[in-house]
Amino acid sequence: MALGEASGLKLGQATRDAFGDALKDLGSEYKDVVTVDGDVGNSTRTEPFAQAFPDRAFNVGIAESNMVSVAGGLASSGKTSVVASFAAFLLCNAYDQIRMSVAFPALNVKLVGSHAGISIGEDGPSQMGIEDVALACSLPGVVVMVPCDAVSTKAATKAMLDHKGPTYLRLGRPKAPAVYQGGCDFEIGKAITLKKGDDITLIANGLMVPAALDAATELEKKGHSVRVIDMHTVKPIDEEAIIAAAKETGKIVVAEEHLSHGGLGSAVSMVVCENSPVPVAFVNLGDTFAESGDGDGLLEKYGLTSNEIVKAAEGLLS
């Protein structure tokens, strides 16, 4: 069964497409915005902006290090630089440039990493950003956002441009189930509770949000009251929502399309341990690279499914 189907969600735009549309739409109002690309603008979807505002778009070629520092230079001269590439190449190839040309000087650079996670499919592990959230979170002062669908991505794009300082926006390649209809009250660092419940909380972001909703539907059928939280901002994390979940439901499952180390699971665990220790289970990629194949097949093989979330939840509930 496709992601989100069990909870009646329809497939919407991919988050990268929603970002591209939003960026172009905001371009007239946000006159300081410029884009810097490493020649993958038609994949990251900065292309519509570049076509609409050619004087504000720079394609520096296949040179991610230069790309990020150029974005830093533009930002140090007052621009809001949007610098986009595949999550893997942006965070891994240009990590030192993000550290020194963006994060340390706290410049207004908006890092956008597309093709995150293993759901990109056939292109395989070299193209899959599976450690990007950990790398972005490791840098002081960088806001890290992982929206789950088109509507929240559009809201996140605007929030990112409004925020003063460095941000990282994680985007996916495949079409994403539409979790939000019409609008979404998106605020950086403020989680959104999608379902209220008292027995257990499922905290997820990105594609694992629809998976969590499916899992909740299944668990509800078995008589459990399930809370589902879209934790779209990993840093700064919404401590209040996590502490409330720990105190009120006593059990938490964290699901993300990312390695086990340094992602949403780690961020949630720190808050839980420090404030209200309760059992926490994790659904993630673990500690492995994936492989080539179709995206749905990969999610299934590497355990990033609603079934795995149900299993993890039942382990805590039993």
Add this chain to the structure above:
Amino acid sequence: MIRVRRRPRSVLSGRKGTPRSESLQIRSPEKSEVWPESYYGIFLTGEALVASTEISQLDFEKNEGLKLSIDELKQIATTLRKNIIKMTTAANSGHPSSSLSAVEVVTALYFGGFMNYDAKNPGWPERDRFVLSKGHAVPVLYAAMAEAGFFSEDQLSTLRKLGSPLEGHPNLKRLPGIEASTGSLGQGLSIGLGQALAARVDKTSSKVFVVIGDGEMGEGQIWEALASAAKYKVGNLTAIIDQNGYQQTGSTKEVLDMGDFQKKIEPFGWHVQTISGNSMEEVVEALKTAESITDRPKMIVSKTKKGDGILPLLEEAGDTNFHGKPLPPAMAEKALAMLS
């Protein structure tokens, strides 16, 4: 628009020819309980103290920098050299030899009429930018900034000390007038390119100057920046390679010989000049030529000597690289005497 800028201290009217106090009361941190206060004496005695109270102001039109004569520039260069030695010896760490090689270029840029800036309003949006990609040579930049009036000269003695904005490598968050936080080599040319492109987007006449080390040219990112700067034909970007011939563990020829920079960089589409970079006359001429080229990025390969100004002392010490270490107090005394 009229900008007001301080006249550099070393060329204040009435001060010409008056020797600055050279008394050097350096004590190492281990030997003195009152460190670093005792060190302030170097900067606040004699002529230096007079200078800091005799600030004259000079009006100049936008885009028409403060132009000093070659002799005046040489005088400032000597002041910068002395302050580089004083502040690194006081800090008991730092990279004086890497700073000394770039003195003429930095002096000419800040005081030769090539850069517009306003030391009392460092954030002036239309200012020209200076990016020190070889961030470890920041003492030369701090010395120039103090001379230009961004902060008081006595602050130089706080270099690398807890609480001081004069960090071991440039930090734009803490010191107004610093245009890029550098120290991880290879990033400055890309940052400068971004600033040059921002001026294009904003339709201002801002120019950008970047100083790169020759050892730093081993970083691949520089070559990415060379290619993309040529693509965008940024005529407001000038880069200077401070080719002092050494890097951390030895000569650049031994460690990683990059050959003839002019022959390598010209085919990228840059205007390239190769000069003797510790000659103020040649530096000023090269910057004038670069200023006249506006249709492509400009590179000046500046052949210098690491530790220029005090070479006999480095030879005597048996280390003409002298990388990343301050002059011991006795050697600093000799160096200051040599420069006087």
